[in-house]
Amino acid sequence: MQPARRSKPASHWTEPDVRGALRAMQGWVCAYCLKDLADGDEVEHFRPKAQSLYWWLAYEFTNYFLACHGCNSPTNKGTRFPIEEGSARVVYETRDTLDAEGRLFADPSLDPVDEWFHVDLFRLDGLIKLEVRPQVVRGTVDRTRAQRTIDDLRLNLDPDVTQPRHRAFVDASKLHERNDILELRRRASRFQPQGLTYLAYLKDFLPEVSLPTSDEELSWFLAEVNRKVTEYDRLCRDGQADRQSDRRFEEILWMLAAFWVDPPALDVSRIEAWMDGHGFIALVGPLRDRLLPSAMLPRDTRRP
Numbered sequence: 001m002q003p004a005r006r007s008k009p010a011s012h013w014t015e016p017d018v019r020g021a022l023r024a025m026q027g028w029v030c031a032y033c034l035k036d037l038a039d040g041d042e043v044e045h046f047r048p049k050a051q052s053l054y055w056w057l058a059y060e061f062t063n064y065f066l067a068c069h070g071c072n073s074p075t076n077k078g079t080r081f082p083i084e085e086g087s088a089r090v091v092y093e094t095r096d097t098l099d100a101e102g103r104l105f106a107d108p109s110l111d112p113v114d115e116w117f118h119v120d121l122f123r124l125d126g127l128i129k130l131e132v133r134p135q136v137v138r139g140t141v142d143r144t145r146a147q148r149t150i151d152d153l154r155l156n157l158d159p160d161v162t163q164p165r166h167r168a169f170v171d172a173s174k175l176h177e178r179n180d181i182l183e184l185r186r187r188a189s190r191f192q193p194q195g196l197t198y199l200a201y202l203k204d205f206l207p208e209v210s211l212p213t214s215d216e217e218l219s220w221f222l223a224e225v226n227r228k229v230t231e232y233d234r235l236c237r238d239g240q241a242d243r244q245s246d247r248r249f250e251e252i253l254w255m256l257a258a259f260w261v262d263p264p265a266l267d268v269s270r271i272e273a274w275m276d277g278h279g280f281i282a283l284v285g286p287l288r289d290r291l292l293p294s295a296m297l298p299r300d301t302r303r304p
């Protein structure tokens with residue numbers, strides 16, 4: 001027996017708990033092109049939820065990413081999900097074999113994409129050019145996936161993707177001129193838009209400067225989150241908060257709850273100390289409790 005199918009599933013993936021958990025992985029950065037998502041984003045289904053494809057993954061959290069409208073549009077990723085020639089596409093009946101599917105796209109949550117992709121700075125006709133390139137061994141499955149992702153998502157062709165990357169390079173040069181190395185390092189973080197471009201700049205032009213550590217990346221990001229919350233507080237005081245700003249704030253609380261349960265850096269005690277110091281414990285604690293593994297157990301097996 002198959003589960004009931006809806007022609008158009010209810011969009012549970014737009015809820016603040018889901019989006020907050022995705023923010024804990026990505027911040028406000030498109031999972032594919034690294035564009036700034038401060039002005040809006042979409043929850044993208046990595047394996048498309050189309051009825052002819054992976055409709056049964058419509059509600060699977062591990063299938064979601066935050067992406068820009070461009071990457072989610074039919075000209076770029078859209079409903080594409082290529083698989084290796086001669087391999088079978090996984091369907092509902094064979095879903096247990098999903099991990100072994102011969103997918104051709106890099107999965108930002110499973111694959112070490114920060115190792116697979118790099119921004120190459122090179123000189124051509126006296127100008128500096130930037131292109132995303134695979135940095136994995138030629139002829140491997142990893143390289144095929146990295147290259148196919150670059151090609152199909154038009155990461156070196158779509159001006160909406162390449163222009164922000166060039167602006168980031170110009171910005172990095174200005175920070176270098178001003179000798180603002182701390183800001184350059186801060187922007188070379190995984191939570192920052194175009195982080196790979198700033199990282200490439202540091203490696204190429206300032207090889208003596210240390211690259212950001214995971215702890216630094218998360219600390220800087222938390223400081224940025226706190227600024228967003230301060231801005232929301234100001235909106236509330238001025239009576240200007242609306243449904244959208246309320247939802248964004250709710251997403252931030254869920255994101256902090258996700259950090260508290262499973263921090264990508266620092267550790268639980270340091271995250272907790274940060275939240276205590278910034279007055280988040282009472283707001284985030286109940287959400288954290290709902291994310292704890294014990295909250296997922298059937299009621300009668302929970303400790304009293």
Ligand SMILES: [Zn+2]
Nearest residue numbers: 030033068071
């Ligand atoms: Zn994008």
